[in-house]
Amino acid sequence: KAGVTQTPRYLIKTRGQQVTLSCSPISGHRSVSWYQQTPGQGLQFLFEYFSETQRNKGNFPGRFSGRQFSNSRSEMNVSTLELGDSALYLCASSDSTGGGTGELFFGEGSRLTVL
Amino acid sequence: SQKIEQNSEALNIQEGKTATLTCNYTNYSPAYLQWYRQDPGRGPVFLLLIRENEKEKRKERLKVTFDTTLKQSLFHITASQPADSATYLCALGDYKLSFGAGTTVTVRA
8 A cells, every 4th residue: 555645745835825745645544644743843633534524723824725626645734834834744644533542654744944 | 721841852871771761741631642753853653642541552673552540651662772762742632732842862772
């Protein structure tokens, strides 16, 4: 089985721009979560989608949004980029269908640099 | 507020020794706890999950304990090898996993 695929792997943007990151989960996995990882804050939960519905959301401003498609692929968008948005954005999929007890399978991440 | 604390940022040990990492949590009542490994520039990789009714779990050279009274999990790497050098993260939650800051383990040959 192919793993979780994230694109692009690296990108550089300037303040005020917006960015869209893509994630293809493991085949058959219906849950997709997004995390932001920075040296100072560690791994922070952004949101989780299950069957195209946002099931849970972390404490991030509304500039951060996401969606999930019928094939379970997911995208996240960050608008009006700020320098502090520079981070590794990680997507993870899970085959959990109930209370989220499944292990997470992470992609390699999208490294965003905001100048 | 909920908090997950891992004992130290870095742990340096000699090859062959046992590394012991600690994960303490507050204001959680987790049904289970997970441990992940992360190498630089890579996504975390799942290692072990232990449920609240399990005291101990093993996988090859890894051992995890879970004490819900102490609100603590211990993660052991026995007979450590340089290839075990990585950052180890504990995680709690259900729909949204919350992660500790991680402990970076360096195994010296």
